[in-house]
Amino acid sequence: MNTLDQFQINIQNSQNHIVIDASQLEAAACYLLQSEKVNQADISLAVFDNPTVRELNQQYLAHDYDTDVLSFLLDCQIDPAQQIPEIRGAGKTIEGEVIVSAEMAVAMAEKYQWSAENELLLYVVHGLLHLCGYDDLSESELQLMRTREQQIFDHWGLKIPRREE
Template sequence: MADDTIPAHPDIAISNTQGHLKIDPEALRGLAGRVLLGEGVRQAEISIVLVDDQTIHALNDRHLGHNWPTDVITFPLSEPDDTTLAAELVVSAEMAVVTARQAGTDPCAELALYVVHGLLHLCGYDDQTPEDRIRIRRREDEILTSEGLTNTFSLVGPPEVTETERESVRWAV
């Protein structure tokens, strides 16, 4: 007989295709698992793919019609009524390095922010309105603080900026 007391857990795969930032896949997998469990997700199949700006730029243009690089793109692969949350997160490690350099912060913390942000989108958070942006930023901050990391977004721009404005600030040198 199966032991029903064993808790379910998220299945998280890490694929590192970039050379801009050395990452610890186990630490990233642990962070992602804690975020999902903290949001009540017990069954998940998540793939986190770390890429460079050229790759995420092409994906952003092809799938979202935005002709610029971005920090993270989330591709949900499951339906809302599925028991297992399935998705792929594509994260620009290169952007994390550049943004952290501009802000004088840790690129690994910046990368963690991108992963947390993408996962929160999967868990129902949005950032299309000022209220939604404040809500997701607060949750990001809570998570990153609990992980001992600094949320670098407040150094880049206030929550009421648009994605395009935020991207232009990130790329201003």
């Protein structure tokens, strides 16, 4: 089920907008967690349609709008001896959930002129980076998040289409 014993990635696909390659998503999640120097992780990754993600967004965050990704950090323990300021996941043991909208990925992929699978992968990467400790609430944090997303995508030789926030 998991590529590395230290990472448990559970994938639930509850949509029919795009075909999900669970092994690719699992490998991508493990790659990101490794590159973030996360000690251990138990991640639940769920792929839904827009109405389901919107309902979860309303229920848990009181946001009444469609969104591409939700992430929930359920538990995080940090080994201070392994912390590295530039690498937010370093030394962490995390448990969390990442919820992505395949329907949104299909729509945005057309807008950004790349595949829905890559758009969905971007949502997964973004959600996992949130669990590692990255944020996007300020301009500087958003730039750091975008830089880190591209560094992860460099592993697959993919350029993320530019987004104006």
